[in-house]
Amino acid sequence: MDKRYAALIQDDRVHGSLYTDAAVFADEMDRIYRRGWVFVGHDSEIPKPGDWVTRQIGLEPVIMVRDRTDAIHVLANRCAHRGNRLCWRDAGHGNGFQCIYHGWTFALDGSLRAVSHKAGFERDRADMPLDRAAQVERHRGFVFANMSGDAGTLDDHLGAGGRDLIDRLCDLSPTGNIRLSAGWIGHRVESNWKMWPESDSDGYHLDFVHASMLRAQPDNYYHDTVIGGEQANVSRAVDHGSGHTELDLRPSYSRELAWLGVGRDRVGGYCEAMVAKHGKERAERLLWDGPPHGFIFPNLFLGEVNVARIDPIDVGAMVHAHTVIQLEGVDGALNRRLLRQSEAALGPASFIVPDDAIIAERMQLGFQGLRPPSNGDARRGWIDLSRGLSREQRQPDGTRVGHVSDEVTNRAFWQHYRQVMESRA
Amino acid sequence: MSVTDLPEAVRREIEAFLYLEARLADESQYDAWEKLVTDDMHYWVPKGAADYDPNERLSYINDNRARLATRIRQLMTGVRHAQTPPSPMRRIVSNIEVLAADGIAGTYTVASNFVLYELAVQSGATLRIWPGRVTHRLRRVDGELRMSEKIVELVTSSVAQPNLAFLI
DSSP states (O other), rough: OOHHHHEEEEEEEEEEEGGGGGGHHHIIIIIISSSSSEEEEEEEGSTTTTEEEEEEEETTEEEEOOOOOEEEEEEEESSSSEEEEEOOEEEEEEEEETTTTOOEEEESSSSSEEEGGGGGSSSSGGOOOOOOOOOOETTTTTEEOOOOOOOOOOHHHHHHHHHHHHHOOOTSSSTSEEEEEEEEEEESSSSSTHHHHHHTOOOHHHHHHHHHHHHHHHTTHHHHTOHHHHHHHHOOEEEEEEEEEEEEEEGGGGGEEEEEEEEGGHHHHHHHHHHHHHHHHHHHHHHHSSSSSEEETTTEOOOOOOTEEEEETTTEEEEEEEEOOOTTTTTTTHHHHHHHHHHHHSSSTTHHHHHHHHHHOOOOOOOTTTTGGGOOOOOSSEEEEETTTTTTTTTTOOEEEEESSTTTTHHHHHHHHHHHHHHHH | OTTOOHHHHHHHHHHHHHHHHHHHHHHTTTHHTTTTTEEEEEEEOOOOSSOOOTTSSSEEEEEEEEHHHHHHHHHTTTTOOGSSOOOOEEEEEEEEEEEEETTTTEEEEEEEEEEEEEETTTTTEEEOOOHHHHEEEEEEETTTEEEEEEEEEETTSSSBBOOOOOOO
């Protein structure tokens, strides 16, 4: 049990040094990213045996690959011999992996297949596979991995709330399947990674940070769902437990398909396919409710039709990488609409996230020079997260719910963070 | 008319257009810059090389005329925090090649290299360097050159980019 974090994280405030202390960052890479479940990718990115993509888990480079039995492995992108990086491209396809340093070859499951000039090599090849994530599990195609192997089951990690967020996204496809085939756009931000689980699920900042987008795009659905203060909308901030959070926009939508920005006349074929798949009543519900706006601890953002992952770089830098869902069983025009919608919202040149990035970078600058409360700054440098604390309500299903502008989601992230950082010491 | 017998005066006119477009972008003169585009303008900053269909994959920017108008409207609100204040910028435009010319239709395809220096004053005031290649499609409208397409292939486009909220 590491007691240091209790002094930095209280129920209603956290200390700014958590964003700038390199020792905290090192703890996070171990306790959160190495010893917990982390989102890696989606199985539609590697549809055929031999397909692979490169990713990182915490700071460690990995390969997500599909083998001939359709099992998905998450392997260290590092030769088991001398550590040379095996895959240099973002994605590829092959029968296995060959290290170009000394020619060793590895099978798609990471086992060592052959060693060049084998007479001089005395070890058993079976003892020399690539390092790998000890646990790899999927939910609706979303691949999660845990390096250490002692993180429990993915089901327990996601819980009912996390699974429901993913299910609600995938159920918008008339086949129940989405594809992440549109490529990833990386947005580099000079901020600590934790500002993104906070910012992506913050329902209090839209009027201010995104004022320019709201003025330039007056027909945006955000007007109904998160703008105008406490009386004007009835969206909810939700703590699903285990650090998973949501801005539940469903109560605020004023018409069906608002999240898509079109009427039924424009996407009639899609609506019919949804009815065929789900039945009329449920299809109409799904088309009204749209995709979730949620964050799955520690690195997966479901931002309506977008899927983003947080890649930490160091204590003061990270990449917000996103793609957009493509629906199976719909015409090309609908998927093109999703692409265009995504380009407007996320990425370094979009209308929304660059303004969040500026806030994150200015916060990071603001926290420079702070010392931890135990060593100098006990009264300074606190971040207040008390908003709505007394009016949030615990529901029968265990979730905590408040007004969309309340800091329910921020508290949910930090309380789970504290529990992980203390218990995995 | 082939590219090789392009009149010198037209070549100079094309170069002058590229330099003007670059200067207006550098100085965040959004109104004046927007006057240089045609009604069917396509403004594209691809992820990687411009060798794919932007209807299949995401791009950094893939603006039609209406989306570009929104972009400029947002910049002109005065509260586009990612460009408040606007980044001081200067770009060097060079290696200009006219790749295709149709003097009768008044259309020209022009490639050039650029290096843009940006001081990201909105947060850490770091100097950012944006090298790349631009392909302009120009068209004569009422006697004046306008651009109907600007494709910007960044040297760094395969990796994560910092904020790109200005006109590149």
